[in-house]
Amino acid sequence: MKFPSTLVGLAAVVAAHGDHDHQEVFEGPHNGLWYNTLPGDGGTQADAVFSGISTFGRIPYSPCLSSHAADYDIAFLGAPFDTGTSYRPGARFGPSGIRQGSRRLNLYGGYNVPLAANPFNSWAKVIDCGDIPVTSYDNAYALQQIEEGHNLVLSRKPHTHANQPGPSKKGRTLPRVITLGGDHTITLPLLRSINREYGPVTVIHFDSHLDTWKPKVFGGSPSEQASINHGTYFFHAAQEGLLANDTNIHAGIRTTLSGPSDYENDGYCGFSIVEAREIDKIGIDGIIKKIKERVGTTNPVYLSIDIDTLDPAFAPATGTPETGGWTTRELRTIIRGLEGVNLIAADIVEVAPAYDTNAELTTMAAADVLYEVMTLMVKKGPLSLMEKGETLELK
Template identity: 85%
Template sequence: MKVAVSVLGLAAIAAAHGYHEEDQTPIEGPHNALWYNTLPGDGGTQADSVFSGISTFGRIQYHPCLTSRSVKYDIAFIGAPFDTGTSYRPGARFGPSGIRQGSRRLNLYLPLCSRRVGFSGGYNVPLKANPFNSWAKVIDCGDIPVTSYDNGYALQQIEDGHNLLLSRAPYTDADKPGPAKKDRTLPRLITLGGDHTITLPLLRSINREYGPVSVIHFDSHLDTWKPKVFGGSPSQQASINHGTYFFHAAQEGLLANDSNIHAGIRTTLSGPSDYENDGYCGFQIVEAREIDKIGTDGIIKKIRERVGTEKPVYLSIDIDTLDPAFAPATGTPETGGWTTRELRTIIRGLEGINLIAADIVEVAPAYDTNAELTTMAAADTLYEVMTLMVKKGPLSGMKEKEERLELKA
């Protein structure tokens, strides 16, 4: 009798909060023998607890995408465990696994009382969407195998691995025209770094499919340094690192001119000329301290005005955008950064922008606290990015919108 009362009570609470069986899917798992029925007619399987099981991003399904060309998806997470392009703290090679660990609580909750009042979690309240339960097939593809002994070869591995996943047909609307070359519709990839050097091979991969793209760059550092200034450039391989990759991207024609933006900048400079020299890469600069005067809405407005809402946009997020109080585990920490709440608010303000791919980098778990502050902040930031992509809809819609605008003109 006590069990029946409990179940009825929970059902009433669920109804009061709008959790209805027709729009809330309970989580199931592989453990048939461990499911205990609490109401007649109930069945199913028992899912892992949020603190157990193998870690994938947000506990989504894992597929070894690099070994199977038949796997299709709309959004895929892929790791790039590379950190030999750093100038200060190494350790971001453990970033992908750390971020996945920090993402455990984003999804997969299941009350044991009854499937009738079960729910999957993952609903993004500010954005009013559940990226884990939508039109999009979202999976975790694991990590790109990356050597730690040869930077040049490692960057080629990252480019080729990313492109192998990017260039295949998506799960949804594969036959509809999209914004990629030859009017193709492609899936979206979210890459878990790795130090920021990985953005260069990722942009090279993007360029192979889209051509030059606009970039939104969240960071405390410019990362547009000329190799002879940053690192001395004793060799071609040494000239590519986490402070120079945007210089190389600009030189290679990977960036759409004058439509790129840095946000969160607060780096130490040799002088004002460093900002002037940044101009050759086509970036506008938004300093971290500007938030004190114009607030998060002002930062959002600057970004949206710079990149627009029509063209393909790549989003790169260095976790050191956050103040070390909120994200201590990073390669080159800088005080005076934004809070986790501020960054997430700004990311949410990018709704409607055509994000075709994204990365988060410089998460070095060895420098984190036992509370996993940095890895959770990184995971939660990507949760916002993932939600934006889901709310935007399939990339095929971008091409349809472009065609409508052309007809109107």
């Protein structure tokens, strides 16, 4: 396959670090944001959270798709694509909106109190790789760009434990990539990229919609290109063998259906379902228990989060809002409850900032949810530890 010229293949060769008990600690962004306020005055001033270029949580930026200079353990990557949506467009601005909503994450140092860890100050080197260049004129080509761009970031050696065994198909340790969408169609090329490195993976899918609809049911499937959209990508993923059989789960579902047969088709795609309304009967702990029992703690897991899991009262800026959803507090608590799951990569999608309030409710909620995901990855430790069944003791 010929890669787009903007996505040249990169392979950063990085030296392996030693035992994980003696890891280098990467300090948060505040440490490097001091500068002289006036020439010759000898004073310094901290950069304010409202100034500077927006990266996720104001972490360092590196143009990973055009340079091999950077290495990392966790990378944030934007996929500004929204021409697979069925209702409101605008998620192409999701990556920039989420970054803007993330500015305050480390205002007080970034320590995550419920998870007792600081994802900004840890063993993990975390950077923002910017956005994949994505065309808005050709969906098939755009999905190829997303797959190749993601794979170029995913397939490098990580900064930490670079030469240690890991859970990938080649037995290597890889970095983790957190993707900022984009509408939910992007999850298909992301899973294709994941499959190239890991094979079929278990998926935890937070959403108000199933997204396993057959193309003839959702959109009519007038062409092969039109058959791939934000309601059918899991159907295609199942057909392509990208999903681990019968270990996948939806959480937060509350949409209307074309009929009961949609549930049957969802089962064929290998998913079980946690309805949003179940939280009223089994509570947050019950939701967490169902998810963890389904996916286990040994499988490599991909986490995909549609912001419309939240009720529109908490996240109005999304492409296909559904009332009756969870609160931001509930979703963050459920995400934290996934501690111990082997998250190898994640995405958050369907953030369309044009529909947000002036208070940036949705973009802040998306950023805060990813802050929880990032903390879980840091607490789990390098993926090399998955091979040994170890966990990292944070100090």
